[in-house]
Structures are given as structure tokens and as C-alpha cells.
Amino acid sequence: MIYIADSSLFIIGKRIEGNIITVPSVGEELRDETSRTTMELMNVRIEPPLKSFIREVTLKAGLTKDSEELSKTDIDILAKALEYSRKEDVVLISDDYAVQNTAIHLGIKVMPAGQKKIRDVLLWEKFCFGCKRRFPQGDECPVCGTALKKIRKKNRN
Numbered sequence: 001m002i003y004i005a006d007s008s009l010f011i012i013g014k015r016i017e018g019n020i021i022t023v024p025s026v027g028e029e030l031r032d033e034t035s036r037t038t039m040e041l042m043n044v045r046i047e048p049p050l051k052s053f054i055r056e057v058t059l060k061a062g063l064t065k066d067s068e069e070l071s072k073t074d075i076d077i078l079a080k081a082l083e084y085s086r087k088e089d090v091v092l093i094s095d096d097y098a099v100q101n102t103a104i105h106l107g108i109k110v111m112p113a114g115q116k117k118i119r120d121v122l123l124w125e126k127f128c129f130g131c132k133r134r135f136p137q138g139d140e141c142p143v144c145g146t147a148l149k150k151i152r153k154k155n156r157n
């Protein structure tokens, strides 16, 4: 089994059997000694993401409205996972909900490093802090006129 891992795995220090791959930006993100040592001990292969897959991930992330939540590192790791998912059985390890959500939309299997796995695909909705109503879309509350804020839909656990 091939695992594509973001920084969550190395920060939590979970032991995994199999081939672990990550991207250079994840390595750069790990600032503390313990996470870096964990990454070395796990014999992680570091591969840069391919441009064509970065483009595909960016397009798909736009569709699920997760793009504002995704960092460059998130997009890199998703691009790497997408590349491998086309040729092998691959699992993406991440505790980031936006990364998990986008991965599910891309048809990539997801596993958390520490947190519980999201059951359903998360999608966004709009919330009015004025009257506490929820709306599927819009910028302004049609009831009280307050500016709507984008929130994650609650997943049913």
C-alpha cells in the first residue's frame, strides 16, 4: 500500500507500514526536531508534485469552495495523491478537513493521522450571525440583512 502523507502524520508520529510519500513543501513545514526525526525514521520518499495535477486539484477545489482553505502545501499533497491514485492503490493521510474533503471529491481514499475521519463529504453553507439562520448560498441574509458568513456544514456523526 502507498500512503501519501501531509505533515499531520509526522507531527502525530503515527507508525504506518508501507511506502510513505510526501512533497517537499511538507518537509519545509516541519519545524520541530521531533517531527523531522519521525519523518526520517519512517523512510519517507519526497517527490515534487506535477504541474498538470496541481492544475486539476486547483480546478476541483474551486468547485467544492475549499480553495480558500487550501494552502500551497495542501494543493501539492493533493496533486501527489491524485497522481498516484491514477496508477496505484493509494491512501492520503491528513487531518485537515479541507484536504480530506477535496480528496474525497477527487476520488482519493482518505485516512486521518489522529482525528476521526469525516463520514460524509463536507460542503459549505452560509450562516447568518444576526438571526442564526442557515442558507445554501448568498452574501446577505434575506431575512435580517446581515452579511452571511461561510461555514462548514455539520457532518452527521
Ligand SMILES: [Zn+2]
Residues within 6 Å of the ligand: 128, 129, 130, 131, 132, 133, 141, 142, 143, 144, 145, 146
Ligand atoms: Zn439573518
